[in-house]
Amino acid sequence: MQRSRKSSGASPPAAWAKPLAAALALAMATIALAACAETDRPGSRGSARTGGGAGSSARGEALETVTLVTHGSFNVSADVLAQFTAQTGLELEVLPADDAGAMVNQLILTKDAPLGDAVFGIDNTFASRAIAAGVLEAYKSPQAGPEQGEYAASQDAELTAVDFSDVCLNVDKRAVADGADLTFDDLTKPEFKDQLVVENPATSSPGLAFLLATIAAKGEDGYLDYWRQLKANGLKVVSGWNEAYYDEFSGPSSSGQRTLVVSYASSPPSEIPADAAEPATTAALDTCFRQVEYAGVLAGAANPEGARKLVDFFLGPEFQADMPGQMWVYPVKADIPLPQDWAEWAPLADRPWVVAPQDIAAGRDQWLSDFNDQILG
Amino acid sequence: MIRPPATADHPATDQIPVPPAPSAVSGGNGGADCPDSGEPNHLGVAGKVAKTATAHDAVWPGPVSARRSPAGETWQLWARRAGFALLAGGPAVFLAIFFVWPVATMVAKGFTSSGAWDWSGFAEMLAKPRTWRLIGRTVGQAAVATAICAAAAVPIASLLYRRSFPGRGFVRALLTVPFALPSVVVGLAFRALLGRGGPLGFLGIGDGFWAVLLALVFFNVGLMTRVVGTFWAALDPRPEQAARVLGAGPWRALATVTLPALTPALAAGGSLVFLFCATAFAPVLILGGSTYTTVETEIYLQTAQMLDLRSAAVLSVVQMAVVAVALWFGAAARRRRERALKLTGAGAGIARRRLARSGRRPARSPEPQPTWAVDWASWLVTALMAALIGLPLVNLVYRSLRTSAGLGLGNYLALGDESRAGLPYSLAQAAGRSVVIALLAGAMALALGLAAAVVLSRPRAKASWGRRAQDLFDSVLMAPLGVSAVTVGFGFLITLNRAPLDLRTSFWLIPLAQALVALPLVVRTVLPALRSIDPRLRQAAAVLGAPPWRVFSSIEAGLIRRPAVVAAAYAFAVSVGEFGATSFLARPDTTTLPVAIYKLLGRPGADNLGLALAGAVVLAVITALAMVLAETTWRRRTSQGLRP
Structure with a gap:
């Protein structure tokens, strides 16, 4: 825009200093933007x-x-x-x-x-x-x-x-005496009403692993029925492992009330109370999926x-x-020594549930979508 | 998408030019210096023409002074056109590169399969019962929240805008607080209030419908009250008085006279509140739990977790349709309201204008004399809403002071501790970064928004293509409100990844995204004020020989200074609290405070929660400071006589 030579009246500098400053700022921002786009400075990225x-x-x-x-x-x-x-x-x-x-x-x-x-x-x-x-x-x-x-x-x-790692059901031993022997079929029993919390398989990898374990155990035709029974038995689905384990589970380092949670076979060693010699939780090794x-x-x-x-x-x-x-x-290397308490309290499942990679590839999206539609609703 | 705090409302032109008064965040002093007379004009989407303009406007290429030679005429005409194009070009190019391109690429990815268009996603998605459940839940939840806001706004406005009592200013101010609060803070505040261990944890509504609903009402009831209140204050009180004199009881007068008169304001405010509720992201994510999803969070789920771009694209289109209907409804209601004001407000408006010119406080309608029943009900509702807003905030501050060692500042001291959070930065660093990023984003949004508002405030072009271009420009400016944050965020990642615009690792990625989110807000705040300026002032200046930039700087810049300051504060507040898009784009060295708080929420332990709560309080204080600064600047300015 052009400034008229014949422009009449005094122009108070303050009046147009502002738009000028704004224009200047915009111009500088553009220049800085261009500069940033051109040079990718490796030294300035990242923090870890x-x-x-x-x-x-x-x-x-x-x-x-x-x-x-x-x-x-x-x-x-x-x-x-x-x-x-x-x-x-x-x-x-x-x-x-x-x-x-x-x-x-x-x-x-x-x-x-x-x-x-x-x-x-x-x-x-x-x-x-x-x-x-x-x-x-x-x-x-x-x-x-x-x-x-x-x-x-x-x-x-x-x-x-x-x-x-093995994704397994973790059980609070103080509430369920024979927790290590729990099977999928036990979870639908009335004594475990409102006790199970799992991660949403759509947003959490242990959640998906556990869903795959139930598919391996109950078959592609039966798993949705099984989940409906779990739902009828007071199943709670939360978005991630942290929410499930720390907010809902009843273990020593958690603050919730549910005695069954989907976690890892390696979780129990961290749950040894100060006054005890062994963990207050255990993994149910019949419910594991190897991740x-x-x-x-x-x-x-x-x-x-x-x-x-x-x-x-x-x-x-x-x-x-x-x-x-x-x-x-x-x-993954077998010759690496494990921590002492792992050997004692974090055994791996002898026979984890398995779904072949090609079956996972073919079925995953449909399973997730069905789970979303029919169990989460 | 990301919920910006409410747009500021300004008196818009009701034929009579009133001094532009940024009543938006005026809180207690709304009525002190500026007449709260006009109705707020949030969504002054096209159709708002400066009706009294008889000559061409100062910037839109118009007749030139007779003193110029023919050659000069042509030259000046083109110079003006070029200037106008430049002014429109800045925001247009910005939106094209940083909004239309990324979003269109993202949605197009969902509707193409192996290179050809594929629309089968629609049929497939719309056949699923889950899709309809989601749509029903989204619309239903937004409708219920809007209804509650509307039902509460009438009694509250009757107290805050029709009566005066000690403490009115404070209650008005309290109601404006939620506008500017970051959604992460609100989600966290309600989680701390309703969740397990919170003071209201016994209600058992820690997640799901009720928690989300309360948070949405928390956000929007102040906005609704302001829209209704400013309109009500400008309403001719005589029909209601006449009804009372003729023997109608207070309830009957309210139901048969006042409420129908308020309908346009309720509809306009309602459409805006509905829009914000239907696109809420962080409140649903934080309070909804894993089984409570809306269209907005489902787009996030389908894109980020399931990589089902087809479903996401269909849902995006559905969401845009819902938003478009809400906007259309709001625009229709506004037109109705303008007509209503024309019918009832002319006489009162002229009187107000005279008073305003004489520098005195404008006449207020005589205070009604309600019976105790009406009064009692209004007080009850106001107290309830004040509790709804106050309780989560007070509890948030209290909980942030609670540490394992009792009440204390432990959580705040830990903000500076880099190792505490388990994040590769301290929350204090994240806060500093947030402020810098928000300042840049706010400056960009303000500059672009001012330019866009100037273009939109000019009379409609004569040529039909020009009018269409203006309308399109206007709609695209509003569009970022209706598009999911994840679509924008991922769109950035898949489009801005090549030279010369390879911004993947650039610091500027986040300021740009935040400016995009704040832009509609700036336009909607400044535009009504620009439109309310008597076009004759510009014409007079132009006739006296002032070139367009001079007209702007001497006439308009002064008049819109206050709304511009308010817009800047809002742009800053929106940017500093922006969560949706930022959470997709943030790298460890560009993580902002809201994103860091959300990351902390996903970590175990009371210490991390305490840290997140302290961070949330700091974030709330930063936004509140920005608003207070804007207000005090504004108050100082009011004494300088900016009236035409």
């Missing part, structure tokens, strides 16, 4: 870093970054993280999503321009979706051993198994070499030994 400890930082150079997309429960000791930087000269940036399912979906939606380089925490209930969508690049780690064969998610090594967690290299990663090194590191002895204490999972 290894810090410039050892390794190549001695030369005073900025460390190369590898970005890991993972779920909200990812945890690793600081010294193990430092070892990663020391061994590889890479700085780790962690991008946590809410849960495994949401993370996989986010990876699929952003496939054309991935959010990171590597992923950790895709489990066997979602592995097929991620593989089918092509978000992963095949990579066979030199660290991978015979243990991979048992847990392989596909033929082409898109995913590397890192850990596993395997994988890591992988994202297709189209900016730093695929770093991502591969990260996958190697996940299979290394330091990380494997760190996992039980940090994430309550069993390392």
